[in-house]
Amino acid sequence: LSGYVPDPFWSQLPYTNIHMAITPDILHQLYQGVISHLLSWCQDIIGADELDNRVKRFPPSHGIRHFKNGFTILSNVSGPERKQMAKLLLGIMAGAAPKDVIRCCRALLDFTFIAQYASHSEETLKYLDDALQTFHQHKEIFVTLGIREHFKIPKLHSLLHFSSSIRLFGSTDNYNTEMFERLHIDFAKEAYRASNHRDERPQMLRWLERREKINAFDGYLQWKH
Template sequence: MKIYLGAVAGYLPSDMMKCLSAFMDFCYLVRRNALAAPDIENIKNTLARFHHYRQIFIDSGVRVDISLPRQHSLVHYPRSVYLFGSPNGLCSSITESKHIKAVKEPWRRSNRYNALSQMLRTLTRLDKLSALKSVFTKRGMMAGTTSSYTGRVLAGEQPQVEAAEAAAALADNEDDDDGTVHGPKSLSSIDLAPTPQRSYPKELNALAAHIQQPRFPELFRRYLHEEVHGPPAEDTPPVPIDACPVFGGRITVHHSAVARFYAPSDLGGAGGMYRERIRSNPNWHGYARRDTVLVDVAAPTMNGLVIGRVHLFFSFTFHDKVYECALVNWLVPVGDSPDPDTGMWVVETERERGRPTLAIINPMPLPARHISLVSTVPQPSPSTSIIQTHWTLLILIL
């Protein structure tokens, strides 16, 4: 749904945009796993805003009246939440998808005569096969071939896959984008992919030339100065580059990082934890991919969040301490509030003297989450995009 507003922005009347924005806000609000009294009032206000602005569809001749059962059901949500609790993303499509797996497909496998017992037998066998596959995977029996596994057993080996190795393999799987994190709720974290990329130079200046970022060595040395001496006070001139530490160690580059955070509105684990992979890869299936992230740094706008496009993930050791950092290009909001029609923040690339600004950050202790920017049509400028306010709210609960 979030992409739709960006696609139609500028083409529909203002009241239509506000109506669609109010409806989407309502959908995101009722998806929360916990709703307090202020949230219910917010839902009521959002619903009233939706009912007010939907009159534009009658005034413009799109409809004669609005009498739709599913839209009418929205007015019952606040009272139903008081009676039965938060819907937490419950949707009729969930039961429909389960109906396909539990009823339709087993029915097709039966001979249509006294099918119930056959369907139950099919479901039981599928559950047993799924459990058996899980056991075989833990024992390492799904890796390689049957003959190779048998040969290792006959040779006296015990081909077990340790949990740590399995987790490392998952973290290194570049095709694994996101998923649930099992276990209780915990603090947010970001970890670089365990395996570094070997095609990059290890020396600072050579790496800067390789990634075509000539300011990278200066930014790197200033970052080290702040790590050693602390951030400078406001309104102070920049430290001369000669006063910054000189680095002669090795730098390793990573193409991705895995962020783990608390996201109760997503399909996460029992504790509400979820993970997403953030990529900065110059050749992702033939194209450069530079993901965009939200980082909570107590900024004055956007509820304390800033947006950065990741150009490089890298790590190094300085004074016996390991640093895991990211080279980012900041995107700044246009204005101090979201767009009045879409309810989404409009952002553009931050520039200094006509060039995009760059910064080195250590995102590992900071709550961060991958987001998708939606280009406006027509675009105010080539670099302008919009993001949804809902994504901002998700970061605040990490």
């Protein structure tokens, strides 16, 4: 896929299209991908200070997180945080950016929310494709404003395949990787805390291996007794 492997393992497999194995991912392709790019572009357009000021002044609302210190102070933004930021974005940008920027924001947000429907019809998939088409119709505003020189972004390109993947594999909640994110706590964060934070990877692997053996032995004891 990257172009650096001249003879990949699947090249001789008949009737194989490896690209079909890459299903849409709401968390990493949309929220941590396209929406992350969009937030960065919006910050460049109105400035970090103005963006944060608008976030701070946003009225409290049920089900929406209030970022009392703004967006730009955040580092290592999590998926849930990015979701909350997306909920605020359109209201924050209203009146602060050219109309085509607002149209692009709305189009990508529409795409993101429609892509998460638990069930789809040809009508809803048309809404999905129309939202993406709207973004492409107005995206040149970011070039005009000097924010972007091109749109050769893999995660942006991946949006073209969402509707066809949904037709083939069903709604995106069937293969969204977000459900496994909690394992980062068990398999990464806790393992890192158990290390001395120096050359941590071998220590983390040993910790995980021991945890697996303990869990396996615990299961054996429960079965035996």
